[in-house]
Amino acid sequence: xxxxxxxxxxxSDDKRWKIVxxxxxxxxxxxxxxxxxxxxxxxxxxxLDESALHYxxxxxxxxxxxxxxxxxxxxxxxxxxxxxxTCVVCTxxxxxxxxxxxxxxxxxxxxGVKPKQTTADGKISLLTARCLGACSLAPAVIVDxxxxxxxxxxxxxxxxxxx
Amino acid sequence: xxxQPTAARPIRRRVITEEVHEGPVxxxxxxxxxxxxMSSLAHDVTLRLGEAAADAGLNDVLVKRVGCLGLCVAGPxxxxxxTGQLFSNVRPDDVEGIIEAxxxxxETDERQPQGAFFEKQLRVATENMGRVDPExxxxxxxxxxxEALKTALAEMTSTEVREVVTRSGLRGRGGAGYPTxxxxxxxxxxxxxxxxxxCNADExxxxxxxxxxxxxxxxxxxxxxxxxxxxxxxxTEGYIYCRAEYPLAVARLRSAIxxxxxxxxxxxxxxxxxxxxxxxxxxxxxxxxxxEETALxxxxxxxxxxxxxxxxxxxxxxxxxCPTLINxxxxxxxxxxxxxKGADWYSAIGIGKSRGTKVFALAGRIVNTGxxxxxxxxxxxxxxxxxxxxxxxxxxxxxxxxxxxxxGCIPADHLDTQVSYESLIELGSxx
Ligand SMILES: Cc1cc2nc3c(=O)[nH]c(=O)nc-3n(C[C@H](O)[C@H](O)[C@H](O)COP(=O)(O)O)c2cc1C
Ligand code: SF4
Ligand code: FES
Numbered sequence: 001x002x003x004x005x006x007x008x009x010x011x012s013d014d015k016r017w018k019i020v021x022x023x024x025x026x027x028x029x030x031x032x033x034x035x036x037x038x039x040x041x042x043x044x045x046x047x048l049d050e051s052a053l054h055y056x057x058x059x060x061x062x063x064x065x066x067x068x069x070x071x072x073x074x075x076x077x078x079x080x081x082x083x084x085x086t087c088v089v090c091t092x093x094x095x096x097x098x099x100x101x102x103x104x105x106x107x108x109x110x111x112g113v114k115p116k117q118t119t120a121d122g123k124i125s126l127l128t129a130r131c132l133g134a135c136s137l138a139p140a141v142i143v144d145x146x147x148x149x150x151x152x153x154x155x156x157x158x159x160x161x162x163x
Numbered sequence: 164x165x166x167q168p169t170a171a172r173p174i175r176r177r178v179i180t181e182e183v184h185e186g187p188v189x190x191x192x193x194x195x196x197x198x199x200x201m202s203s204l205a206h207d208v209t210l211r212l213g214e215a216a217a218d219a220g221l222n223d224v225l226v227k228r229v230g231c232l233g234l235c236v237a238g239p240x241x242x243x244x245x246t247g248q249l250f251s252n253v254r255p256d257d258v259e260g261i262i263e264a265x266x267x268x269x270e271t272d273e274r275q276p277q278g279a280f281f282e283k284q285l286r287v288a289t290e291n292m293g294r295v296d297p298e299x300x301x302x303x304x305x306x307x308x309x310e311a312l313k314t315a316l317a318e319m320t321s322t323e324v325r326e327v328v329t330r331s332g333l334r335g336r337g338g339a340g341y342p343t344x345x346x347x348x349x350x351x352x353x354x355x356x357x358x359x360x361x362c363n364a365d366e367x368x369x370x371x372x373x374x375x376x377x378x379x380x381x382x383x384x385x386x387x388x389x390x391x392x393x394x395x396x397x398x399t400e401g402y403i404y405c406r407a408e409y410p411l412a413v414a415r416l417r418s419a420i421x422x423x424x425x426x427x428x429x430x431x432x433x434x435x436x437x438x439x440x441x442x443x444x445x446x447x448x449x450x451x452x453x454x455e456e457t458a459l460x461x462x463x464x465x466x467x468x469x470x471x472x473x474x475x476x477x478x479x480x481x482x483x484x485c486p487t488l489i490n491x492x493x494x495x496x497x498x499x500x501x502x503x504k505g506a507d508w509y510s511a512i513g514i515g516k517s518r519g520t521k522v523f524a525l526a527g528r529i530v531n532t533g534x535x536x537x538x539x540x541x542x543x544x545x546x547x548x549x550x551x552x553x554x555x556x557x558x559x560x561x562x563x564x565x566x567x568x569x570x571g572c573i574p575a576d577h578l579d580t581q582v583s584y585e586s587l588i589e590l591g592s593x594x
Contacts, residue, residue: 030465031464031465032463032464032465032483033465034465034466035445035446035448035462035465036445036446036465038448039407039446039448060465062465066466069467070465070466070467073450073467073468074447074448074449074450074467074468075448075449075450076407076447076448076449077448077449093526093527093564094526094527097527097528098527129408129449130367130449130451131367131368131371131372132408134372135372135524135526135527135532136238136372136526136532136533138526138527145410
């Protein structure tokens with residue numbers, strides 16, 4: 001399904017747009033590539049701003065309203081910039097009964113962040129996730145993409161503060 | 164074809180061990196590198212063991228990364244398969260005991276039983292778990308991998324393959340338990356030239372990590388199962404829809420797909436026949452509902468994952484409105500073994516209308532958290548006490564939850580229930 005219009009130019013000459021462009025081209029620049037393209041953009045930039053949503057939509061021939069609809073439907077996508085580091089706390093059943101709640105309370109008390117928030121100094125974003133499939137390590141957290149198991153609130157706060 | 168490099172390259176400790184390993188292998192150390200153990204430094208253990216074996220001049224020892232050894236709670240785990248010795252909670256700076264044990268392995272040693280946790284299980288979908296390097300096609304082939312696909316392509320018709328699956332009694336392992344052979348037949352007979360095969364690897368239920376362990380430990384098995392299915396239903400394109408929260412599973416799948424393509428097990432003219440089939444990965448993006456098949460299909464099409472009413476069923480009108488076979492990871496993972504060992508072998512296992520085996524993830528307040536596979540009909544008591552080791556600190560058992568949010572909690576007075584699709588539904592729960 002070749003596009004009937006010229007492909008839009010990337011929002012800026014930032015090299016990372018190349019990655020996004022390539023991923024879409026490999027999938028034939030078809031509307032079905034939307035979610036993969038959003039994954040690529042978020043991997044490259046950390047979050048999806050308006051220019052990313054528009055660029056992806058225009059390339060794939062998907063209306064902006066639908067791009068926005070998809071980006072907000074999936075909780076993995078974030079439209080706000082993230083802190084320097086991210087900490088994801090698993091709140092699935094096994095982690096929950098093994099102390100995920102205490103971890104969240106601890107982080108809120110010591111760092112002043114609630115889930116989906118970033119610390120005032122822009123250092124740490126706190127997120128929660130449903131089961132990470134690491135139940136045998138409950139409670140599990142992911143710090144900057146690396147899974148850690150059997151964590152305690154105190155240790156985690158210390159580690160995050162040291163970063 | 165056999166000269167082609169198959170395994171993905173970055174297996175550093177293999178290189179380390181190969182330097183010192185010239186003659187035959189006397190002893191091996193298998194290190195679990197599935198996600199649970201990885202997050203407790205299993206990879207460092209592998210590297211360190213390789214170095215320590217080299218330092219000790221052990222030139223007949225192979226240190227190998229494998230998938231989940233099943234007993235995640237005690238990870239990182241190292242097993243010496245020659246003796247059956249299992250080392251738990253291994254630290255990278257504490258591998259001397261394993262080196263000594265490796266030194267002591269003699270040719271006359273026999274594998275010792277490892278206790279109820281291992282002995283009460285029957286492994287089909289997980290038969291290679293903890294035995295093969297998940298990124299090595301050679302390892303997979305050595306354990307009869309791709310025999311089933313080759314036989315199917317060379318000696319069987321699509322109809323015959325479907326008959327074997329039907330007679331085996333296999334039912335969908337994704338929850339609903341729909342007969343797999345029947346579903347395959349519907350797709351095969353549906354009108355249309357373009358057909359798709361989808362593997363549902365969204366695994367959203369909290370506490371469930373069966374599919375993840377299979378993908379991380381033995382990804383080729385899922386690819387082979389999908390290829391056999393594609394042949395049986397006349398599909399040429401496949402998708403694996405995997406949760407983005409499973410980065411290690413995704414990485415291992417990507418590596419396995421590349422190796423299978425290079426060795427001619429995916430792509431055009433598979434195993435030197437006229438059969439063509441290729442697989443792409445699609446990442447989920449954190450929506451539980453996308454495990455439901457119609458929502459999942461919407462998501463692969465790049466849309467919001469909103470379920471739609473059925474019929475039409477995906478088997479008739481699914482991805483891009485074409486007939487689509489969608490099965491769960493564990494369902495596909497059972498296929499190669501069923502074809503290899505036969506429908507009669509598989510259907511002899513089980514109880515009532517639930518044939519074969521089922522993989523369970525044990526999690527929560529239980530002594531042995533980890534992954535187990537048992538024949539259908541095993542009682543909850545055997546799973547929780549004999550295999551799972553019971554409740555920590557000898558506390559009383561209160562309830563077990565099965566089947567995720569669609570399932571329910573089963574109280575203590577039903578501990579002697581034999582697990583099957585029917586018995587769990589009768590108790591108001593779900594597989
Ligand atoms: C809300 C909901 C969530 C589901 N999640 C999953 C899932 O995570 N994995 C899965 O394989 N099937 C899931 N299913 C079942 C699928 O819709 C589908 O029946 C299954 O993938 C078919 O494969 P099978 O026949 O091999 O079981 C879910 C169903 C519902 C209604
Ligand atoms: S990781 Fe395990 S414990 Fe944590 S939520 Fe997931 S399933 Fe539950
Ligand atoms: S993840 Fe290591 S034993 Fe399961």
